[in-house]
Amino acid sequence: MEKPQGNYRYRILAMLFFATTINYMDRSIMGVLGPTLMDRFDWTNADYGYINMAFKAAYAIGMISMGGLIDRFGTRIGYTLSIAVWSIFGLLHAAVRPAFALVGFISARFGLGIGEAGNFPAAVKTVAEWFPKKDRAFATGIFNAGSNVGAVLAPAIIPLVVAANGDNWQFAFMVTAAFSAIWVALWLKIYKRPEEHPKVSKEELAYILHDCKPSEADAKKEFEKLSWSRVLPLRQTWAFAIGKITDAVWFFFMFWSGIFFKQKFGLDSIKELGGALVVIYIVADFGSIGGGYLSKIFINRGWTLNGARKISLLICALCIAPVSFAALTDNVWIAVSLIALASGGHQAWSANLFTLVSDVMPKKAIASVVGIGGMVGAISGMVVDFALGQGLDATGNSFYFWMFLVAGLLYLIILLIIHLMLPKLEPLNENLELVK
16 A cells, blocks of 8 residues: 555654653663762662662563553553653652662662553554554654663763762753653643544545554444453463563663673773763664564565564574673673674564564553563563672672573574464454454
């Protein structure tokens, strides 16, 4: 089908991109300031692990609660609530006092995790509402690229507001509040579903809906509350959830790379760490967009949806595999390059993995399924935080070898499991039955 007149869907996609950028600026601050805060507050590796575990525990809880809320009340209200919560708790980091630093940061990270959990369920559901299936991986890659832009902006901006010795560290946690307020105001003003939006042309609406033309009855069903007891037993749900175990690797790169570079290579200053992290996240940005575009190319060449998605995931997994050697090199920039390549591969993987949900699930179930998968990913990240905190304190830097080895091999193993569970990407209808 030819491209339609009108491109309002890309304005909505831009809003998803900016929300994800703000989301990752907030969560990435801890990864950049981690070494500085560990020295300032005399935290051990285990202490730092507990702080990160608090974020992920809340993220797991939030993924379940926010996903269900977004499916029930829609992305307009759900997204607004999510960004409001994470912005408030992001600011509360700055209120933590040294006498209560560990407890204070654990509490603030917990609240941040609850709010930030709503971003991806809302964004993936919005993409499913505004884009046909063949464009969804590309659209997901675009908004997911905001995660890397946010992660780049954090180490780029923090040295401008935080002194080299760590003074004024509180300012780093205040920087995104204004962006969040502007985003919420714009979102509430411009967002409606495409079927209801006055600025969406008939041609554009037909393009958006051409491969999922719902009946009037199905359209009404989309707003019915969906019981988790109906979604949880589905192999489609758990294929995605198992795929999200790889989030543990991404959390490792995000929250522990700075600690790794300091402990193994002696990068002490915020500027030195920032330079290494900027390189990693710029490559990750290209991976996010390129990974989404890759499956679009395959589909445009006549490949089946099943083949396009899975070959794209395989290519991503092969790009990540070399990171197994990151802890073995004594050259910091070789390590940076391997982690950067793996980060790009992960973001490309993530763009295609998210799209699997909208490939096989009806729209009313998407946010809930993404939430379940996000919960599994967050729990996996907690396991890594605990293992790294305890392992590094007990055995030193040699423990990084095992983490990088697992990170490099995990994606290939997970992809095999996904293929065994879903040999074909067969969509489910509004009754969660296979489309015949």
